[in-house]
Amino acid sequence: MNKIIRIQMETGEIKEEYCSKEEQLLAGRALTSKVISEEVNPHCDVFGSHNKLVLAAGLYAGTTISCGNRLSIGGKSPLTGTIKESNAGGNMAYKMGKLGIRAIIFEGLPPKESLQFLYISEEKMALLPANEYKEMPIYPATKKLRHQFGDKVGISIIGPTGERRSLASGIANTDNEGRPSRYCGRGGLGALMGSKGIKAIVLDDSNAKGVTIENAALLKKTQKQLNKEILNNEALGRFTKYGTAGMVDITNALGALPTHNFSRGAFDLAKAINGNNLHEVITQRGGVGNPSHSCMPGCVIRCSNVYPDDQGKEKVSPLEYETISLLGSNCGIGNLDVIADLNYRCNNLGLDTIDTGGAIALAMEAGVIPFGDELGALNLLNEVEQNTWLGRIIASGGVRTGQILGVRRIPAVKGQIMAAYDPRAIKGLGVTYATSTMGADHTAGQTVRMPIEHHHAKGQVEASQKAQITNTMHDCIGTCLFLNGALANHPEWLSDMITAIHGITCSYEELLSIAKQTLLLERDFNQRAGFSDQDDHLPEFFYIEENPDSKTVFDVSHTEMKKVFDFE
Numbered sequence: 374m375n376k377i378i379r380i381q382m383e384t385g386e387i388k389e390e391y392c393s394k395e396e397q398l399l400a401g402r403a404l405t406s407k408v409i410s411e412e413v414n415p416h417c418d419v420f421g422s423h424n425k426l427v428l429a430a431g432l433y434a435g436t437t438i439s440c441g442n443r444l445s446i447g448g449k450s451p452l453t454g455t456i457k458e459s460n461a462g463g464n465m466a467y468k469m470g471k472l473g474i475r476a477i478i479f480e481g482l483p484p485k486e487s488l489q490f491l492y493i494s495e496e497k498m499a500l501l502p503a504n505e506y507k508e509m510p511i512y513p514a515t516k517k518l519r520h521q522f523g524d525k526v527g528i529s530i531i532g533p534t535g536e537r538r539s540l541a542s543g544i545a546n547t548d549n550e551g552r553p554s555r556y557c558g559r560g561g562l563g564a565l566m567g568s569k570g571i572k573a574i575v576l577d578d579s580n581a582k583g584v585t586i587e588n589a590a591l592l593k594k595t596q597k598q599l600n601k602e603i604l605n606n607e608a609l610g611r612f613t614k615y616g617t618a619g620m621v622d623i624t625n626a627l628g629a630l631p632t633h634n635f636s637r638g639a640f641d642l643a644k645a646i647n648g649n650n651l652h653e654v655i656t657q658r659g660g661v662g663n664p665s666h667s668c669m670p671g672c673v674i675r676c677s678n679v680y681p682d683d684q685g686k687e688k689v690s691p692l693e694y695e696t697i698s699l700l701g702s703n704c705g706i707g708n709l710d711v712i713a714d715l716n717y718r719c720n721n722l723g724l725d726t727i728d729t730g731g732a733i734a735l736a737m738e739a740g741v742i743p744f745g746d747e748l749g750a751l752n753l754l755n756e757v758e759q760n761t762w763l764g765r766i767i768a769s770g771g772v773r774t775g776q777i778l779g780v781r782r783i784p785a786v787k788g789q790i791m792a793a794y795d796p797r798a799i800k801g802l803g804v805t806y807a808t809s810t811m812g813a814d815h816t817a818g819q820t821v822r823m824p825i826e827h828h829h830a831k832g833q834v835e836a837s838q839k840a841q842i843t844n845t846m847h848d849c850i851g852t853c854l855f856l857n858g859a860l861a862n863h864p865e866w867l868s869d870m871i872t873a874i875h876g877i878t879c880s881y882e883e884l885l886s887i888a889k890q891t892l893l894l895e896r897d898f899n900q901r902a903g904f905s906d907q908d909d910h911l912p913e914f915f916y917i918e919e920n921p922d923s924k925t926v927f928d929v930s931h932t933e934m935k936k937v938f939d940f941e
């Protein structure tokens with residue numbers, strides 16, 4: 374699995390190259406960030422010919438290791454201007470692994486405005502015209518592609534907002550059943566893909582040789598131990614039952630559940646949108662509903678779900694915590710059915726639910742519609758669909774929406790809206806938001822499950838540093854962060870499985886070292902792009918406006934936060 378495919382959009386030429394022996398451990402985020410850092414001018418026009426879009430599979434890609442098939446997508450972010458990596462589950466990385474592909478890199482720009490697919494199978498690689506898919510929303514476009522290429526293909530696809538280069542647009546990836554619902558949502562990478570004139574990447578692995586495992590016995594043994602540990606782990610069991618929505622009760626109790634554009638940290642209707650209620654609604658409605666769904670081959674945690682309507686037909690899959698909060702509590706909406714509709718609409722248009730939820734809440738704060746206006750929120754997405762001026766603004770994400778509407782309290786760092794954790798109540802995440810190389814992003818350094826007093830400033834820099842390194846390590850291997858819960862006593866399983874698959878010696882310490890080097894490389898790119906320590910802070914209101922539910926402000930000092938990157 375060491376093939377790198379480069380597509381030169383100007384000429385249409387497709388070239389193959391191979392990772393060298395020294396590059397064997399470079400995958401996922403380590404690879405996307407290395408390519409961007411070394412090959413992209415940090416000052417380049419994000420939609421110009423010098424930016425690149427990189428898709429990279431992880432080190433377990435093509436196997437059935439639980440949570441081991443995440444796909445990393447990177448570029449210079451149209452939303453933040455920083456380096457960007459956004460990753461998602463689904464079946465794309467699995468198929469890349471089976472086809473022996475480690476990365477796909479789009480370079481340059483097409484000579485004229487056009488829309489194409491990239492199709493790859495064992496026998497063929499080609500750019501194919503996609504003009505008939507222009508402005509087609511993601512669900513019907515995916516259905517049509519599966520009809521054209523067969524329902525076993527994997528697809529990464531953008532919606533109309535990506536084609537329009539809207540800054541809040543993401544890239545959807547198919548899940549185990551072919552739903553285009555696993556989103557590399559953050560950073561406007563859908564707009565970058567749109568600027569390359571690529572509507573979709575279609576992977577057909579039907580005749581693929583698959584991964585050659587160097588030490589099948591070691592892999593089988595380690596996988597068995599890992600799966601047993603996952604199934605016996607109480608905390609991971611809660612993920613299986615409630616999904617990520619189990620987080621609603623935790624953040625609500627901490628005063629960290631974003632509510633009414635981050636003006637509160639607890640929501641009156643939290644019980645209506647929490648993991649318990651989600652589980653109950655799904656199981657009571659039955660039909661195709663499934664509270665414990667696996668988004669990729671081999672996952673035994675199964676934190677995903679299929680949310681049905683009252684007739685048992687699918688409304689959306691998955692309905693996740695971040696979306697429930699940003700499109701729900703943060704907009705004053707406490708109705709899972711409405712949140713599911715908003716989620717489906719965002720997915721179909723190709724929008725990141727976090728930045729779009731932030732934009733809708735900011736429109737509410739500006740008085741365009743009131744908080745809690747369910748129909749009004751759906752109408753704002755109609756505006757996006759109809760490509761009106763207001764719709765274009767919303768699809769540009771929270772920061773642009775807030776600025777255009779004259780809102781002062783914009784909960785964002787480096788142009789990206791915060792995820793579903795108020796940084797005054799989970800201060801380690803506040804440090805991550807402020808200092809991350811990716812802008813405000815919870816997956817860059819999640820501290821909520823760390824044994825630390827979240828309301829106090831003490832120890833948060835160390836917590837964030839540890840989380841940023843560990844999270845980056847998982848991004849570089851291509852695994853879900855949740856896997857960490859099963860590795861507390863056996864971190865070496867991570868490296869053992871790499872040794873088993875690739876036949877190369879590898880240690881856990883080496884994996885941590887790759888993560889650290891990746892973070893430093895990303896930080897260096899951002900510095901060359903013009904960012905400095907001065908950009909590593911939260912919006913002013915978090916320092917002076919008390920969160921009424923946690924009774925705290927953000928008070929980790931800037932001097933302390935500078936220590937986050939004190940490592941080699």
Ligand code: SF4
Nearest residue numbers: 462668672674676853
């Ligand atoms: S834990 Fe959740 S996100 Fe990760 S692979 Fe499983 S279903 Fe997908």
